[in-house]
Amino acid sequence: MRLTLSAEDRAFREEMAELFTTVVPQEIRDTVLEGGELTADMIRTSQRALADAGIAVPHWPREWGGRDWSELQRHLWHEEMQRAGVPSPLPFNTSMIGPVLAQFASQEMKERFLPPTANLDIWWSQGFSEPDAGSDLASLRTTAVRDGEDWVVNGQKTWTTLGQHGDWIFTLVRTDPDAKKQRGISMLLIDMTSPGLEVRPIELIDGGHEVNEVWFTDVRVPGENLVGEVNQGWTMAKFLLGNERVGVAPVASVKRMVARAKQLAGPQLRDPLTRARIATLENDLLALELTALRVVAHSDGGEPHPASSVLKLRGTELQQAATELLLDLAGPDSLVPLTAESSDAAPWARRSAPTYLNYRKASIYGGSNEIQRQIISRTILGL
Amino acid sequence: MRLTLSAEDRAFREEMAELFTTVVPQEIRDTVLEGGELTADMIRTSQRALADAGIAVPHWPREWGGRDWSELQRHLWHEEMQRAGVPSPLPFNTSMIGPVLAQFASQEMKERFLPPTANLDIWWSQGFSEPDAGSDLASLRTTAVRDGEDWVVNGQKTWTTLGQHGDWIFTLVRTDPDAKKQRGISMLLIDMTSPGLEVRPIELIDGGHEVNEVWFTDVRVPGENLVGEVNQGWTMAKFLLGNERVGVAPVASVKRMVARAKQLAGPQLRDPLTRARIATLENDLLALELTALRVVAHSDGGEPHPASSVLKLRGTELQQAATELLLDLAGPDSLVPLTAESSDAAPWARRSAPTYLNYRKASIYGGSNEIQRQIISRTILGL
Amino acid sequence: MDFTYDDEQVALRQAVAGLLRRRYGDFEERRRVVAQDPGHDPAIWQQLAEMGALGLPFAEEDGGFGAGPVEVGIVAAEIGRVLAPEPYLASVVLAGGVVAGVGTPDQRAELLGPLAEGSxxxxxxxxxxxxxxxxDAAEVKASFDGQTWTLSGTKEPVPAGDAETLLVTAALPEGGTGVFIVDGDATTRSTSRAYDGTRVSRVVCDATPATPLGEAGRDATAALSQAVDLARIAACHQALGAMEAALEATTGYLRSRKQFGVTLNHFQALNFRAADMYVSLELTRSIVEWATMVAATGDAARTHEAVARAAVQVSRAGRHIGQDAIQLHGGIAMTAEYLVGNLTAHLTALDHLFGDxxxxxTGLMATLQDHEALDPLAAAPQDVA
Amino acid sequence: MDFTYDDEQVALRQAVAGLLRRRYGDFEERRRVVAQDPGHDPAIWQQLAEMGALGLPFAEEDGGFGAGPVEVGIVAAEIGRVLAPEPYLASVVLAGGVVAGVGTPDQRAELLGPLAEGSxxxxxxxxxxxxxxxxDAAEVKASFDGQTWTLSGTKEPVPAGDAETLLVTAALPEGGTGVFIVDGDATTRSTSRAYDGTRVSRVVCDATPATPLGEAGRDATAALSQAVDLARIAACHQALGAMEAALEATTGYLRSRKQFGVTLNHFQALNFRAADMYVSLELTRSIVEWATMVAATGDAARTHEAVARAAVQVSRAGRHIGQDAIQLHGGIAMTAEYLVGNLTAHLTALDHLFGDxxxxxTGLMATLQDHEALDPLAAAPQDVA
Known part of the structure; x- marks a missing residue:
């Protein structure tokens, strides 16, 4: 048992704090810190700055830019990044397709794709979900049929986050229609400028446009763009989704939100019910952060700790609670739209309702909270 | 829409309030109002007083003492009874076996049993639950085998509330072992002084003894004690359980508990968190009471309103919340046992923890809250 | 005590429901209307006027139909069900209610007649x-130079503030809050689309000429508060309609949507959450209908308390049902083109309109010791008379 | 930052667990012991002494083993798991802690040595x-006649107050609260069995002779508060052990108990509730272990805050897990002979022992503005040194 970080980890943490606040432009970090919306260029700029500093993809294999850090160090990296208001490196690149390619792709494919992936010279989109599948990913219907050396892809993906900026899309396709559900699925990398590929925006209830449908009509994909072997896609998907759950607790960003709420609350902090609500939320966050620290301490060099599901489940609950707190603090000012030409209501207050609505997705995407409860009850509790 | 009671119902309500506070001895009502424990004699005295006043079994058929009241009047009768601290007539007699006999029994059996049942000259016990059945009542194993004119009963019942006082027990027994679950069940009335019948106490976590096991070893029951037809028992059980759910929301008694909590809170009422907790509970109770009034208004002359499940579910939640409130108000004084020889801690405070623990049963017995959710989702929501 | 609607009320509900469901039953239609100015359909507004809905709360001598909170609630609930964007709550119930409560007989006739007619x-x-x-009002101040009243200061957010006529509240020179009739175009205002699709405005007065509503210089705080309470109860009905629609959509989705080879209603945990939504909804309906009946008595103090009680429950239930309706649907409910998420957005907006x-x-906490226990059946003297 | 036990700590856990599970693993045994006086098993107390558990928190010069809150927590958790009725928390951690914090070296040696030896x-x-x-103390007052101190007043509830020696807190003549050593038999006391099976006493002093613990007449409020904080954190561990056992019993029951022809783990709604219990448990474990490490630094102010944070979470989780463990079991958990309901009873009692x-x-609400955000990784100066 030790309460504190080792001298080494403490130094590491300070180094990260220093790096994040120096290499990433203040303007970008302020946008994050104030809950504003990032442009695609800001995300690119930030990730390239991290890549230059060698801290964009620390969890990748060393030869592709990884750092061999301990799980605790990765956690500290992630938390200090959030604390400094640095946008996370694009998860589709660094947490999803990057590790998959590093693990499953041919050497040639790695050399072609990994460096621009780390540097966000390629902006990846994810082509997994389909309209009729929901949490039942394996029931996907998009097909890829062999035609000479190429694959011809037809079908539709949806919930493709930030797909409007995408250069390439990694896609699960059905390559053997006769095989059982999970079998017969392959992973293809598809250039989003290919003829027959169309990205259609989906407007969300917060008025924003962050997800898309991606339609494939006879899209030709060179055979070399197949990752790994044919019909091995489900293995890669599971690998990818397993990675996705690690370090998912958005602790530092929610702490930042609650700290901001305290600043913004003003005279409302005199209301004991508001004080109780904030004090409870702070305590809940503390318990979550300590749990994240326990999990990383026990995850070294192995499978993701099963308690990762606790982090996802509880993390999104608290994230949503924090957005609800800000909304209630904004009160009637929350009714004023951000798009209002001029307003005396503070921008944070006018942003609070769309943010609250937007974060309802947190408990749905990336493995819904029902899926997390299922994992906990099956995997951990043996039910 | 009308906010108030009709003049007739208002007069009825006043009459009930007057009756309850005059015919039932003060000592008994005080015991209830202070959350104390009733003796069997108090329960008998109270019910006989109600029977004398003609208000023990108002929902029975008129010829057996019923009153042809509207559902609203029955509700008012029940609420005023609780408000006055009058113990409810023994539910095994008046809500369970009485209506079953009135509906299904032969004229001879009615004449023999209904008058002493209304007057609590017979104290009935319920012999439904079995150790391995739980909520799955129909999986019962107690058998009755025909032997000449008699039935010979073997098996075990459990959770027999107040069985230690029981004179007779109405029992579900399996009379056709080859029939499917729900079929092959009959209802027998069994004299609890019969040889081979043994009542064994079960101590509960609050230290009290209110439930029992009832063991049957070759207990001979005269054939005339069969209610209705052989293998018709499940029909009667469903009829009985359906009745049990009507008017189950313990509104007035919980309101009384919360009103007492406010009196007892003393300086703790200055704590805004305590005030918020009580104000919320009062509001929740108001919503429940109004829902009960809506349900009774729509239940006249028909099946139990499906929203009865809402009353049971929410009623027990609030009942439990009220006991938890009293426990927390008692604070450290709740640790002092009621059995302590002498104590400066108030009796209500010393009773608060056992009461809290005892009421955990409220969401389990009489159709657990999971069963209620099942009923709501299937019957009302069509899921 | 009776929670049932009479035949006239049932007919009103059917008429309003028929109109609004025809127009907005296809949610795409509602989206289209909300996307363009003025953000609602003037033809529907006119039809609401023709069926008498816009004049319900006003006295006949003022050009209304002499109905009350119950009838207003019926209209509001149907609006909530389909998220009809017509500014019934803001214009008829709230602003109209202020005119009815504060205006002189002439002003009432002048303003409420055309309002009821939809013109x-x-x-x-x-x-x-x-x-x-x-x-009260604090930042907007009224001045009187002996001849004319003028107002200065900023009001925001003003629901449906693109109306021809504004009622602006202002701090009076002698203290208290007055209400003034202001020509909307005489102010500097901008109107935009709120996150739930409704319109809100910012209104700036700068020595803007104004006519006192009611007696000049008299404090109208109490009358304002009563009008707001009646708007609150209508908002509760609007929320109730939206909650009903959210639960219906959710159970329909659970019954029809397949995942892992079966419809979602094979998953007990989801069904149980739907059951809990139903419990919330029924409890809410009870307390809202009760508070409406209290409001119909006209007793301002009892109404204020009853409305607060309903609002506490509506706030909690609206969050519960709104959040879980999205969760049980999954991603589709996050999209703007699907009804459910928009119901949640509207519930959220209603929750912050007149007090969450x-x-x-907090108001109820202050009155905790005024009663031993709440007794909704205890008749007030005037009820019995 | 490291949440793992070292080898010695693991060995301690195994030893204590082995002893207590052998003795009380069959819950019927615990029931039997609790039903009779003294309400625990003196042989087990002796064995705990022999394995060093009773002397863990005390300095070696006082007759202890110089361990700390982490080791005490290990013992407490094992006690909680099987509801061992031995008065470890009350006698060793709380009363022993007060002696260690307030007593003179002689008093410490005199009282703590025999305590650690189990005698x-x-x-x-x-x-x-x-x-x-x-x-502080208010109702029990200390008097000094120039030669001897006497105490008068009533203490209740006194956990495990049937001990040979009592430490009685009392209001001092000059103000402040003192602690006094009193011969238990010199008081009028009655001891009874609390609802969770533990023993509590009422102790009446009536000019009862008393020896000041530590310096006579000196206010010991701060030292008392520190000792109580250490007892609180041990109580958190005891609760954690009980919660673990409750969840284990519940999942075991769901896996094995059949209803409607299948085991209960075929019902998704029940499994999901068990999952939520697990989430509560893990969050609680994290904050309790962290608070324990903070306590181990000896920094009284940080410990006080950390303990309050752990206690808030333990209170909520204890209710959640205790209540749902009964609910998911159904009727059987209501019976006194079944472990689960008794775990809930004990969790309930622990929750009301040192503050719910x-x-x-409420304490944390007062410190809300002392920090921007909580940072458990921020090292205090002395940690780094």
Whole structure:
């Protein structure tokens, strides 16, 4: 048992704090810190700055830019990044397709794709979900049929986050229609400028446009763009989704939100019910952060700790609670739209309702909270 | 829409309030109002007083003492009874076996049993639950085998509330072992002084003894004690359980508990968190009471309103919340046992923890809250 | 005590429901209307007027139909069910209610007649930036030079503030809060689309000429508060309609949507959550209908308390049902083109329009010791008379 | 930052667990012991002494083993798991802690040595009827006639107050609260069995002779508060052990118990509730272990805050897990002979021993503006040194 970080980890943490606040432009970090919306260029700029500093993809294999850090160090990296208001490196690149390619792709494919992936010279989109599948990913219907050396892809993906900026899309396709559900699925990398590929925006209830449908009509994909072997896609998907759950607790960003709420609350902090609500939320966050620290301490060099599901489940609950707190603090000012030409209501207050609505997705995407409860009850509790 | 009671119902309500506070001895009502424990004699005295006043079994058929009241009047009768601290007539007699006999029994059996049942000259016990059945009542194993004119009963019942006082027990027994679950069940009335019948106490976590096991070893029951037809028992059980759910929301008694909590809170009422907790509970109770009034208004002359499940579910939640409130108000004084020889801690405070623990049963017995959710989702929501 | 509607009320519900469901039953239609100015359909507004819905709360001598909170609630609930964007709550119930409560007989006839006929909309400009659901006005000030009244200051957010006529509340020179009739075009205002699709405005007065509503210089705080309470109860009905629609959509989705080879209603945990939504909804309906009946008595003090009680419950239930309706649907409910998420957005907006749950609970906390236990059946003297 | 036990700590856990599970693993045994006086098993107490568990928190020069809150927590958790009725928390951690914090070196050696050896139990008589978790004493007053100190007044409830030696807190003549050593038999006391099976006493002093613990007449409020904080954190571990056992029993029951022809783990709604219990448990474990490490630094102010944070979470989780463990079991968990309901009873008692969740939350509310955000990784100066 030790309460504190080792001298080494403490130094590491300070180094990260220093790096994040120096290499990433203040303007970008302020946008994050104030809950504003990032442009695609800001995300690119930030990730390239991290890549230059060698801290964009620390969890990748060393030869592709990884750092061999301990799980605790990765956690500290992630938390200090959030604390400094640095946008996370694009998860589709660094947490999803990057590790998959590093693990499953041919050497040639790695050399072609990994460096621009780390540097966000390629902006990846994810082509997994389909309209009729929901949490039942394996029931996907998009097909890829062999035609000479190429694959011809037809079908539709949806919930493709930030797909409007995408250069390439990694896609699960059905390559053997006769095989059982999970079998017969392959992973293809598809250039989003290919003829027959169309990205259609989906407007969300917060008025924003962050997800898309991606339609494939006879899209030709060179055979070399197949990752790994044919019909091995489900293995890669599971690998990818397993990675996705690690370090998912958005602790530092929610702490930042609650700290901001305290600043913004003003005279409302005199209301004991508001004080109780904030004090409870702070305590809940503390318990979550300590749990994240326990999990990383026990995850070294192995499978993701099963308690990762606790982090996802509880993390999104608290994230949503924090957005609800800000909304209630904004009160009637929350009714004023951000798009209002001029307003005396503070921008944070006018942003609070769309943010609250937007974060309802947190408990749905990336493995819904029902899926997390299922994992906990099956995997951990043996039910 | 009308906010108030009709003049007739208002007069009825006043009459009930007057009756309850005059015919039932003060000592008994005080015991209830202070959350104390009733003796069997108090329960008998109270019910006989109600029977004398003609208000023990108002929902029975008129010829057996019923009153042809509207559902609203029955509700008012029940609420005023609780408000006055009058113990409810023994539910095994008046809500369970009485209506079953009135509906299904032969004229001879009615004449023999209904008058002493209304007057609590017979104290009935319920012999439904079995150790391995739980909520799955129909999986019962107690058998009755025909032997000449008699039935010979073997098996075990459990959770027999107040069985230690029981004179007779109405029992579900399996009379056709080859029939499917729900079929092959009959209802027998069994004299609890019969040889081979043994009542064994079960101590509960609050230290009290209110439930029992009832063991049957070759207990001979005269054939005339069969209610209705052989293998018709499940029909009667469903009829009985359906009745049990009507008017189950313990509104007035919980309101009384919360009103007492406010009196007892003393300086703790200055704590805004305590005030918020009580104000919320009062509001929740108001919503429940109004829902009960809506349900009774729509239940006249028909099946139990499906929203009865809402009353049971929410009623027990609030009942439990009220006991938890009293426990927390008692604070450290709740640790002092009621059995302590002498104590400066108030009796209500010393009773608060056992009461809290005892009421955990409220969401389990009489159709657990999971069963209620099942009923709501299937019957009302069509899921 | 009777929670059933009479035949006339049932007919009103059917008429309004028929109209609004025809127009907005296809949610795409509602989206289209909301996307363009003025953000609602003037033809529907006219039809509501023709069926008498816009004049319901006003006295016959003022050009209305002499109905009350119950009938207003019926209309509001149907609006909530389909998210009809017509500014019934803001214009008829709230602003109209202020005119009815504060205006002189002449003013009432002048403003409420055209409002009931659908020929003129009015809006109440009361909220001021940064002030939370205050009863009075502070930042907008009224001046009187002996001849004319003028107002200066900013009101925001003003629901449906693009109306022809504004009622602007202002701090009076001698203290207290007055209400003034202001020509909307005489102010500097901008109107935009709120996150739930409704319109809100910012209204700036700068020595803007104004006519006192009611007796000049008289404090109207109490009358304002009563009008807001009646708008609150209508908002509760609107929320109730939206909750009903959210639960219906959710159970329909659970019954029809397949995942892992079966429809979602094979998953007990989801069904149980739907059951809990139903419990919330029924409890809410009870307390809202009760508070409406209390409001119909006209007793302002009892109404204020009853409305707060309903609002506490509506706030909690609206969050519960709105959040879980999205969760049980999954991603599709996050999209703007699907009804359910929009119901949640509207529930959220309603919750912050006239005071959220904590605001009202705080009021109830102060009255905790005024009663031993609540007794909704205890008749007040005037009820019995 | 490291949440793992070292080898010695693991060995301690195994030893204590082995002893207590052998003795009380069959819950019927625990019931039997609790039903009779003294309510625990003196042989087990002796064995705990022999394995060093009773001397863990005390300095070696006082007759202890110089361990700390982490080791005490290990013992407490094992006690909680099987509801071992031995008065470890009350006698060793609480009363022993007060001696260690307040007593003179001679007193420490005199009292703590026999305590660690299991030959003498002590108890702290601090609570006074009707006062809620006060830091000071008010109703019991100390007098000094120039030669001897005497105490008068009533203490209740006194956990495990049937001990040979009592430490009684009392209001000092000059103000402040003192602690006094009193021969238990010199008081009028009655001991009874609390609802969770533990023993509590009422202790009446009436000009009862008393020896000041530590310097006579000196205010010991701060030292008392520190000792109570250490007892609180041990109580958190005891609760954690009980919660673990409750969840284990519940999942075991769901896996094995059949209803409607299948085991209960075929019902998704029940499994999901078990998953939520697990989430509560893991969050609680994290914050309790962290608070324990903070306590181990010896920094009283940081410990006080960390303990309050752990206590808020333990209170909530204890209710959640205790209540749902009963609910998911159904009727059987209501019976006294079944472990689960008794775990809930004990969790309930622990929650009200040193301050419930609301009590501690109120403390945290007061410090809300002392920090921007909580940072458990921020090292205090002495940690780094």
């Amino acid at each position: 003129r909309r009015i809006a109440l400009a009361h909220a001021e930036p940064g002030r939370r659901w205050a009863d 749950g904590q605001h009202h609970l | 003498r139990r002590i108890a702290l008589a601090h609570a006074e009827p009707g006062r809620r978790w006060a830091d 969740g609301q009590h501690h939350l």
